[in-house]
Amino acid sequence: xxxxxxxDVWTTRLFNDYLAAPLTNFLTAIGHPPDRPDHPWENWxxxxxxxxxxxxxxxxFLRPRLSVDKxxxxxxxxxxxxxxxxxxxxxxxxxxxQKYLPFAGTLFIFILFMNLIGIVPGFESPTMxxxxxxxxxxxxxxxxxxxxxxxxxxxxxxxxxxxxxPVLAPLMxxxxxxSHLARPLSLTIRLFANMFAGEKVxxxxxxxxxxxLPAVFMxxxxxxxxxxxxxxxxxxxIYVGSAVGHEHEEGH
Amino acid sequence: MKIKMxxxxxxxxxxxxxxxxxxxAAQTSSPKDWKPVFxxxxxxxxxxxxxxxxxxxxxxxxxxxxxxxxATAAIRGALILxxxxxxxxxxxxxxxxxxxx
Numbered sequence: 001x002x003x004x005x006x007x008d009v010w011t012t013r014l015f016n017d018y019l020a021a022p023l024t025n026f027l028t029a030i031g032h033p034p035d036r037p038d039h040p041w042e043n044w045x046x047x048x049x050x051x052x053x054x055x056x057x058x059x060x061f062l063r064p065r066l067s068v069d070k071x072x073x074x075x076x077x078x079x080x081x082x083x084x085x086x087x088x089x090x091x092x093x094x095x096x097x098q099k100y101l102p103f104a105g106t107l108f109i110f111i112l113f114m115n116l117i118g119i120v121p122g123f124e125s126p127t128m129x130x131x132x133x134x135x136x137x138x139x140x141x142x143x144x145x146x147x148x149x150x151x152x153x154x155x156x157x158x159x160x161x162x163x164x165x166p167v168l169a170p171l172m173x174x175x176x177x178x179s180h181l182a183r184p185l186s187l188t189i190r191l192f193a194n195m196f197a198g199e200k201v202x203x204x205x206x207x208x209x210x211x212x213l214p215a216v217f218m219x220x221x222x223x224x225x226x227x228x229x230x231x232x233x234x235x236x237x238i239y240v241g242s243a244v245g246h247e248h249e250e251g252h
Numbered sequence: 253m254k255i256k257m258x259x260x261x262x263x264x265x266x267x268x269x270x271x272x273x274x275x276x277a278a279q280t281s282s283p284k285d286w287k288p289v290f291x292x293x294x295x296x297x298x299x300x301x302x303x304x305x306x307x308x309x310x311x312x313x314x315x316x317x318x319x320x321x322x323a324t325a326a327i328r329g330a331l332i333l334x335x336x337x338x339x340x341x342x343x344x345x346x347x348x349x350x351x352x353x
Contacts, residue, residue: 186340189340189347190336190340193340193343193346193347196350197343197346227332227336231332231333
């Protein structure tokens with residue numbers, strides 16, 4: 001993919017002007033010096049930090065306005081979002097879903113904001129760079145395996161890879177390992193390709209005509225942004241459910 | 253009516269005059285690099301098959317919702333999940349094209 005056409009968003013320019021040296025020193029200290037020492041900040045990391053600041057500001061704004069008797073509109077909106085995430089978690093993980101709800105909910109809000117911020121002119125989606133979805137997918141992989149091991153014990157969790165009957169183990173174990181490794185890969189590629197293709201298609205149609213056509217594709221891109229955040233959360237819940245929920249299968 | 257149609261055809265013909273501007277130079281155009289050609293063919297095949305699969309998914313979902321309107325929410329959930337998973341298969345092809353090009 002052509003890296004020469006990189007365009008620095010205003011936050012990246014800001015960070016590179018003032019904070020280039022500390023990041024270069026930090027990266028060199030941990031053994032991965034940047035290619036260009038005067039330009040260590042990339043678009044995706046500065047946009048990610050901006051999204052984190054926006055989410056924190058939003059929730060800091062919400063928190064003092066929470067009230068049991070007279071909920072305002074913002075509180076009702078977020079209660080609806082929380083109820084939605086909770087119902088999805090309850091369907092996917094039937095047993096003790098409250099424990100796994102925070103991770104899935106945070107993922108949903110974070111990925112949703114990251115996808116949507118690319119639509120605002122002057123900002124760029126961090127999920128458009130392959131690094132960001134890859135990082136989130138690795139986090140999901142580690143999370144559901146860790147939760148599975150914590151729920152069942154390391155030995156029993158790994159023994160589930162052998163399938164329903166021990167005689168099938170030499171066949172099932174490679175299949176299970178490959179399918180488990182394919183999960184973060186597919187999560188990454190799904191999110192990255194949808195966001196990247198959405199932007200490229202909008203740009204391509206903007207090159208054709210600036211009147212109505214790009215707006216249609218931007219609308220489609222907005223819908224896809226919501227959908228991809230929801231699907232990421234749903235797949236996380238399904239993976240956690242399948243890692244944690246084996247207990248009930250053996251009871252039957 | 254016939255005069256109007258003839259007039260429209262004549263105007264279209266005149267507007268399309270630039271087509272006749274080139275065409276005298278016979279170029280044996282076999283492309284020097286085949287990557288964009290095969291990228292286009294591969295992406296077209298992937299998108300076409302993805303369209304077929306998603307069409308089958310939507311058809312099944314619509315029929316299910318018609319038979320059992322009470323289960324609409326559950327069927328819609330399964331439909332959205334299925335569509336996104338099928339869509340991602342076409343997107344894998346796009347990613348390979350982006351990596352190779």
